Amino acid sequence: MELPEAMVMEGLLRLPLKCLCRYMCVSKTWCSIISGINKLHIVHNLSIVISNFGCSTWSSLFQSRLGLTIPPPPPPPFIKQQLGGGEYDSAEIGFTQVINGLLCFYTPAPAGDLTLCNYYTFETRKLPLPRFYRWTHKSQFYLGFDPLTGSYKLLSLGCLRDHDVLIYREILTLGGVNDEEDITVGTWIKMCPVGFLPGIDVLSTPSVCINQFLYWLVECKDNTRKILAFNLTAHHLYDIPLPKHLTGFDQLTDLSTARIVNFNGCLAVGCLENARADAVTLNFWEWNSRRCWIQYSITLPEEIVSCNRESWCSVGNLPTGEILLTNPKANDDSDFTPIYSCDHYTREFQRVVVGKFPPCMVAAGEKSSLQISCVLKLY
Numbered sequence: 001m002e003l004p005e006a007m008v009m010e011g012l013l014r015l016p017l018k019c020l021c022r023y024m025c026v027s028k029t030w031c032s033i034i035s036g037i038n039k040l041h042i043v044h045n046l047s048i049v050i051s052n053f054g055c056s057t058w059s060s061l062f063q064s065r066l067g068l069t070i071p072p073p074p075p076p077p078f079i080k081q082q083l084g085g086g087e088y089d090s091a092e093i094g095f096t097q098v099i100n101g102l103l104c105f106y107t108p109a110p111a112g113d114l115t116l117c118n119y120y121t122f123e124t125r126k127l128p129l130p131r132f133y134r135w136t137h138k139s140q141f142y143l144g145f146d147p148l149t150g151s152y153k154l155l156s157l158g159c160l161r162d163h164d165v166l167i168y169r170e171i172l173t174l175g176g177v178n179d180e181e182d183i184t185v186g187t188w189i190k191m192c193p194v195g196f197l198p199g200i201d202v203l204s205t206p207s208v209c210i211n212q213f214l215y216w217l218v219e220c221k222d223n224t225r226k227i228l229a230f231n232l233t234a235h236h237l238y239d240i241p242l243p244k245h246l247t248g249f250d251q252l253t254d255l256s257t258a259r260i261v262n263f264n265g266c267l268a269v270g271c272l273e274n275a276r277a278d279a280v281t282l283n284f285w286e287w288n289s290r291r292c293w294i295q296y297s298i299t300l301p302e303e304i305v306s307c308n309r310e311s312w313c314s315v316g317n318l319p320t321g322e323i324l325l326t327n328p329k330a331n332d333d334s335d336f337t338p339i340y341s342c343d344h345y346t347r348e349f350q351r352v353v354v355g356k357f358p359p360c361m362v363a364a365g366e367k368s369s370l371q372i373s374c375v376l377k378l379y
Helices: 005-013 017-021 056-065
Strands: 002-004 039-041 048-051 079-082 090-095 102-106 114-118 124-127 137-146 151-160 168-177 183-185 208-210 213-219 225-231 236-240 259-263 266-272 281-287 293-299 313-317 323-326 336-342 349-355 369-372
Touching: 102 137, 137 208, 137 213, 208 259, 213 259, 213 266, 225 266, 259 281, 259 313, 259 323
Parallel strands: 313 369
Antiparallel strands: 002 039, 048 369, 079 090, 090 102, 102 114, 114 124, 137 151, 151 168, 168 183, 208 213, 213 225, 225 236, 259 266, 266 281, 281 293, 313 323, 323 336, 336 349
């Protein structure tokens, strides 16, 4: 459905704020930034998008853009597409996180492609590949938005296929729309080496974009965990120590349930208390401006942690600051999946149910994340 932008904006301005925010997330990208358009595309269903993983929603897109057929979903983080009859005619399609309705998908070298896609309009734009993108290398892409410069940035990390040491780091800037109503694409910039990266497995970990930073909760070779951060403005990689309660010495927390969460617009780590019959407490540690961890505790609805509690996840944030929580494995017998909206200030929950998550999303495990990212409806 297409409506003139002026008509939609007039309707939006007449609506109370909560009407747009309660279980609805309006895309920050009103118009496609891939090509200039004068109309808004309004999606009338709630989309649950998987980060670094694909699902059947993309079947028609891939068939039309790539001429591929989608087979049953395999283990994450890739969907393998069969291009022909031989062993060497298959490709792995990787996905970045969805940022403001945009994401990138890519296939490996030697005949690799990198494509920017508007999830709502299915417009696509082919992007240049980094210089190190070869069949002898393993690589991963991470999309983020830099609010300070108003541009999207694509980070590429890679290593030799038979090694785990990250030796390739390049970044691509996607700017605004030029005079020809086309998105401005920069060139790949190679970054300086970083000494602490070799002991960290980053390529198998999805990123979380908060403000102008990309974050990863990574496991080091010595079985310790830390947060890896990348500043999209300064192009700087560094690490952040976890809260002392998550260093392995605190018996009150379950480290297997730790997740990076966008909590009230800030970096936070969420972790459940140790498994007990009455353990329904979710602890948040927020990283504040003084570079200190501040702890909050929320009593979760029993429905989220009654079964497969380690699969809890955050699926987004509403513009009012409320966090959305769910557990795709909470009840395997139900045809619906509950999503809870938690108000940061009142600690109160409101419940909404959506259709059962596809099996590929449930099987993805903790290395993939779900995200709500679209317009549900307009009144």
